[in-house]
Amino acid sequence: xxxxxxxxxxxxxxxxxxxxxxxxxxxxxxxxxxxxxxxxxxxxxxxxxxxxxxxxxxxxxxxxxxxxxxxxxxxxxxxxxxxxxxxxxxxxxxxxxxxxxxxxxxxxxxxxxxxxxxxxxxxxxxxxxxxxxxxxxxxxxxxxxxxxxxxxxxxxxxxxxxxxxx
Ligand SMILES: Cc1cc2nc3c(=O)[nH]c(=O)nc-3n(C[C@H](O)[C@H](O)[C@H](O)COP(=O)(O)O)c2cc1C
Numbered sequence: 781x782x783x784x785x786x787x788x789x790x791x792x793x794x795x796x797x798x799x800x801x802x803x804x805x806x807x808x809x810x811x812x813x814x815x816x817x818x819x820x821x822x823x824x825x826x827x828x829x830x831x832x833x834x835x836x837x838x839x840x841x842x843x844x845x846x847x848x849x850x851x852x853x854x855x856x857x858x859x860x861x862x863x864x865x866x867x868x869x870x871x872x873x874x875x876x877x878x879x880x881x882x883x884x885x886x887x888x889x890x891x892x893x894x895x896x897x898x899x900x901x902x903x904x905x906x907x908x909x910x911x912x913x914x915x916x917x918x919x920x921x922x923x924x925x926x927x928x929x930x931x932x933x934x935x936x937x938x939x940x941x942x943x944x945x946x
Pocket of ligand 1: 896898901
């Protein structure tokens with residue numbers, strides 16, 4: 781797929797077919813995350829690949845979003861050093877993990893897979909379900925699977941609203 785097409789086709793998929801995702805596809809998503817840029821190239825994150833149906837059900841409950849149970853895979857982006865701040869005052873982990881997770885979403889689109897960013901979840905509950913240490917931070921859940929819905933028209937602000945020049 782052309783890069784432009786990947787950008788245009790990625791959408792938040794909220795229904796998945798009951799079909800497994802081959803291991804090589806999951807690996808290609810993780811490889812896309814591995815190649816993402818990060819501040820000082822530190823890559824201060826871990827990606828937890830959840831396939832266990834019982835755990836996925838618990839994650840869906842922790843996010844109170846039932847469609848997540850349909851996904852055969854959920855990739856969880858975890859920051860290892862959530863206290864680090866960039867010289868510009870922006871938390872490093874949020875930027876680093878977000879870039880890597882979006883690489884996953886874009887690679888998923890290229891593979892014909894659906895994905896959805898999930899930011900509305902209980903930090904405490906997800907940590908408990910996946911036994912993530914207290915000093916780390918879960919940044920996003922990303923269900924992955926074969927789409928069982930269709931994208932709606934993209935509603936976006938105009939460039940005029942988003943961009944200024946000097
Ligand atoms: C940081 C972040 C958190 C999000 N959290 C959720 C979420 O918890 N549940 C959900 O269904 N969509 C979530 N979304 C998806 C957005 O609603 C979606 O990206 C936006 O409406 C644009 O639609 P599109 O992704 O289909 O282009 C999230 C997106 C981002 C970037």
